[in-house]
Structure formats: C-alpha cells, structure tokens
Amino acid sequence: QVQLVESGGGLxxxxxxxxxSCAASGAVFRINTMGWYxxxxxxxxxxxxxxxxxxxxxxxxxxxxxxxxSRDNAKNxxxxxxxxxxxxxxxxxxxxxxxxxxxxxxxxxxWGKGTxxxxxx
Numbered sequence: 395q396v397q398l399v400e401s402g403g404g405l406x407x408x409x410x411x412x413x414x415s416c417a418a419s420g421a422v423f424r425i426n427t428m429g430w431y432x433x434x435x436x437x438x439x440x441x442x443x444x445x446x447x448x449x450x451x452x453x454x455x456x457x458x459x460x461x462x463x464s465r466d467n468a469k470n471x472x473x474x475x476x477x478x479x480x481x482x483x484x485x486x487x488x489x490x491x492x493x494x495x496x497x498x499x500x501x502x503x504x505w506g507k508g509t510x511x512x513x514x515x
Contacts (some may be wrong), residue, residue: 396420396504398489403509409474410513411477416489416506418470421496424510428465428492432485439488443474451490457483486510 399438402414418425428445431453443463444452451463462475489506 396422396493396495396502398491398504398506400487400489400506400509403511405514407481408434408477409515410479410514411475412479412511414474414476414487414509414511414514416472416491418491420469422444422493423460423498424494425467425470426492426494428489429468430463430472430474431488431490432483433488433508434485435485437485442487444490445472457492464480476511479511481515483511483514484511484513 397419398416400414400416402412406412424505427444427446430442431439432442434438438448440455443461445463445465460478465472488508491504492501492505494501
C-alpha cells in the first residue's frame with residue numbers, strides 16, 4: 395500500500411559528500427515525521443536525523459554540523475545531505491516515515507529497504 399525507496403548511497407572517500415533521497419509512494423494521505431537511521435555491521439540501528447512536518451529537526455551528536463535533513467512535501471520525499479564523511483559513517487542507511495495511508499484509521503511506521511554507504515580512508 396505504501397512504499398519507501400531510498401537512493402543515493404555509494405562509495406566515497408573520507409571528507410567527501412553524498413546526498414541520500416527517500417521517496418514515499420502509494421496510498422499516502424499524510425506524512426508526519428520522516429527520518430534516517432543507520433546500521434553498521436555488529437551494531438544496533440541508530441537514529442541519524444529526523445524532521446517533523448512543521449520543519450523541526452533532530453540530529454545525532456555524531457553527525458551534528460555535518461549532515462542536513464530536509465523534505466519536499468509535494469514529492470513526499472526526504473533528503474539527507476552528508477558532508478565531511480568519516481569512515482565511521484559507513485553503514486546501511488534506512489528511511490523511516492510515520493504516516494497515515496488513505497483509508498487507514500490510524501498512523502503507521504514504514505521502513506525502506508536501505509541504501510549502503512561506504513566511506514574509505
């Protein structure tokens with residue numbers, strides 16, 4: 395019914411930049427908070443950044459000042475601009491959205507399948 399698709403991952407050298415995109419499609423009625431999580435091998439999934447419908451943002455301390463989250467409500471899309479990348483940023487990045495679908499009685503949480511980011515030294 396609702397699908398999130400990430401794109402923009404890849405291989406980059408330390409100090410470089412990448413821009414991730416996540417587009418929601420299907421029976422989307424309203425999207426509340428959207429965010430990005432990441433999971434490195436052997437580690438738990440962690441919140442990287444989130445953005446509310448009103449524009450308020452939240453960042454993990456490890457990425458503050460380097461990453462910027464934004465959204466385009468007309469396209470149901472959230473972006474993550476990643477600058478000054480470090481090897482410890484290497485992980486699979488997952489898009490998350492708290493949304494309500496057409497015909498649904500309540501909101502739900504949706505996840506994308508992830509996009510891989512590898513930062514080499």
